[in-house]
Structures are given as structure tokens and as C-alpha cells.
Amino acid sequence: MDITEIRIKLLPQRQSFEDRLRAFCTVTFENAFVVRDLKIIEGQNGFFIAMPSRKLTGRCTRCGSKNNLRARFCNDCGSHLKPRPVTEDNRLRFHADIAHPINAEMRRKMERQILAGYHDEQERSKQPGYQPHTFPDLDYDDPPQDGDRP
Ligand SMILES: [Zn+2]
Structure with missing residues (x-):
């Protein structure tokens, strides 16, 4: 199953150690199925992707x-x-994940593509006239809290 579109919403960098959420992400599979509210988090050992989850x-x-x-x-x-x-x-x-890969291969593939998309978006954001993606129907108000994840 291929990812056919990745949209990244960069968040302002904050300095506090606890606040490691760097971006939200919406992913489209096979031009047909969208999963939104993935999170890109900067961990102590590099970036990782958190799947959409519910409380x-x-x-x-x-x-x-x-x-x-x-x-x-x-x-x-x-x-x-x-x-x-x-x-x-x-x-x-x-929290419990709402949607997630069920094998390591898919997890790696998603992480690779999404993190590449994140770094591309960061580069784009440094260009003059940068227009961030719009996420008109999304309400991102629930960042992960300390202790939610390993
Ligand atoms: Zn009661």
C-alpha cells in the first residue's frame, strides 16, 4: 500500500524539553484513503511518528x-x-491508537516517507513566500501530554 500524499503542518519550535511535538501530518494511501492527525515528535533518539489516537x-x-x-x-x-x-x-x-501499521515493514515505510516530507516542508518553510498547507476541517487542539508515550 503506497502513500500518495503527505501534508505536513509545522508547529512553532518551542524550547521546553517536554514539548517535543514538531508537526501534524495527514497521509493519503493509494489516492483513496486519508488518515489524519499523525504527529511528528522529536524524541531523544531522533524523530518518530505517533499514530492518531483517542483518549x-x-x-x-x-x-x-x-x-x-x-x-x-x-x-x-x-x-x-x-x-x-x-x-x-x-x-x-x-490514549489508544485509532489507526496504525500492523507490521514493521509498513511502519518503517511510513516513517521514512513522512519524515522525508517533514524535512522537505521545513526546507520549503525557509523559502520566501512560503505558504503552509491549509487544514480547513481539522481541529488540532490535543497535543500529546507528558507521559502519554514511551
Ligand atoms: Zn459517577
Whole structure:
């Protein structure tokens, strides 16, 4: 399956160590299927791609309402919420991938092409008259938070 278009939205570089999100990315496969909200993150060992993900929620055992996993008390009834499940390395999981490659070959292919697209976009952004891609229907307001990812 080939990636036929990559759109990169560069984010302003911020200096804080925690804020390593460098760009959002929308990818089209085979001119037919779009996956948006991939993230390009600068890790300690180089750049990597984070797949689009959704926030996990937990249900209140008293009233059944869904709550953010970070919540300690139910939004609806105020009950104290039970401690949340942790991963094997003992970290809380707050997000789950919505779309992702299922083998290493596809993951490498996507990373290679997307990171090449990111570096191209960075070069383009240095040219006079640079026009960033527009993402009219997207609402990027939920960058990953500290502790979300290994
Ligand atoms: Zn409740």
C-alpha cells in the first residue's frame, strides 16, 4: 500500500524539553484513503511518528458516566473513581491508537516517507513566500501530554 500524499503542518519550535511535538501530518494511501492527525515528535533518539489516537475513558462504577482517565472524581456524580489500569511498565495508559501499521515493514515505510516530507516542508518553510498547507476541517487542539508515550 503506497502513500500518495503527505501534508505536513509545522508547529512553532518551542524550547521546553517536554514539548517535543514538531508537526501534524495527514497521509493519503493509494489516492483513496486519508488518515489524519499523525504527529511528528522529536524524541531523544531522533524523530518518530505517533499514530492518531483517542483518549481512553473509564466508566464510573456508581453512575456509569464516562470520565477522562486523569479524573479522580466522576464528572457527573462526584464519586471517587477507582485507580486506573497500568501498562506492563507501570505507566498509566491515556490514549489508544485509532489507526496504525500492523507490521514493521509498513511502519518503517511510513516513517521514512513522512519524515522525508517533514524535512522537505521545513526546507520549503525557509523559502520566501512560503505558504503552509491549509487544514480547513481539522481541529488540532490535543497535543500529546507528558507521559502519554514511551
Ligand atoms: Zn459517577
